[in-house]
Amino acid sequence: MTINADPAKDTPALFGLRSYLDGSLGNSRAFVLGALSLILVGVGWEASAIYGWVNPLFLPTMGEVGEAIVKIVSRDDFAHHLAVSGYEFGWGLGLSVLIGGILGILAGWFKPVEEFLQPIIIAVNSIPNLALIPLLILVFGIGTLPKIILVMLACIVVMVMNTAAGVQSADKQLMRMSRSFKANQFQLIRTVVIPSVVPYFMTGVRICVGKAVVSVAVAEIFGSTAGLGHILIIAQSSFNMPDMYAAVIILTAIGIALTQTAAVVERFFLRWRG
Template identity: 30%
Template sequence: MKKVDLALHVPSFSLKKRKRIPQSFSYPSVTLVIILFVWELCGRLNLIDPFMFSWPSKIFAKAQDFFATGEVFKHLAVSGMEVGFGFAMALIGIPIGLMMGYWKKLELTFDPFVTALYTTPMIALTPLFVLWFGLETLSKVMMVFALSIFPILINTMAGVKMTDISLIKAARSYGASERQMFKEVIFPSAIPFIITGIRLAIGRALIAVVVAEMLAGNIGIGFAIRHASELFHTAEYLAYVVVLMVLSVLLTELLKKFEKKLAPWRDR
């Protein structure tokens, strides 16, 4: 009986690498479509009171209106500047976290104060920030800084502590200086934790700027949300909220891309 070479009977299409849509894109897209469909259906069936809430088509129409007039860009420019300056200042949490995570005495000295400030409801202190820094841009910048620095700092500390001790011992055995230790061992090990801290800080920064502008602002996304809510323009109010949500997602995705460039070994 002749042996059959099974390899010859494998269909040709199985030998080719088929292109597929990434699951990271397809899964959330399908979920979003289902949510929007059900939400829109509830609105069209009058199951949603338009005074109390709204639905996707009305929100999208309002978003088209203020994008067409350019009003949203005026608010985004101001809020973006405030978030940018405050967040840039908050990045000082990276070197502070590296030092506190590496030197035990420094951690013992300052960790209780960091914990106390992190758990303090900073939003409740907004009137105090306005009193200290005025009604203009500086008070919003400082609010963003105050809410953003601690997730970065605490996650950086955790990243340093999670560094493999065998790598530290190996670097020391080869005579690595403190500078080389930080550059070649500590910092690369802490990168995923730093990126996580920055991702958490992005959300807190947006919360800070919106709350500060709602309470003490005459321009910006927070002011626009407050103004629309005071007039009971629910669809417009939610349209601005959706703009913030989309912006937050875009910033997070850009950060993920940056992490892949900075730490390619983490791409799994």
């Protein structure tokens, strides 16, 4: 039996569909197909709830969830919960980017620093964040500090590893040429290393945005008096399924919006680098 290695000959209909989509949708193809996927998920959800494919006790209709979202967002204390989660997210992510970026540059530039940090990075990266939440709450209470620490533990490792990889990818020939012109360490880092680090660093930031949102929400679920995760756990404990799904959707929407914002910033810095 012979296997044709040319996929274009095997799937002409698929490639014809792709050409049609490229021609008819153009630059809006990604948006249209993404919207279509969400519509299909919504249709499946609504059908499952209406026709009882999933127990209606556990899966409310989209209309009920929509009403719950409006109710939660309209509550007087929603701004407070959002501000608490935003505070924890902002401080955790900001400190992670700052500390992780500095340590990543040092680890990528100085071999002894990399060797010193490596066991710590491996250890922190190997510990499940969920396992740390009870310990952090026990030591620091249920305030904002344990949530910030959890975000940092989840994100600093990513920033250090990405930034160090960016430093090590710097053009060696360009560095030798810069040294031949008597460039010092600071000048090498500023003119050669940092432009090489930018794409790695910004990719790390984009990854960390999602990890930070998840860390804040999970930490608030385990122990908090305010925050979006607190809304979720209150709904779950009272078996209010529409509110629970609404809280999940709000968190997801915020995570998507922040991740897309980070992607836009990343593209800006990549254009600056180019």
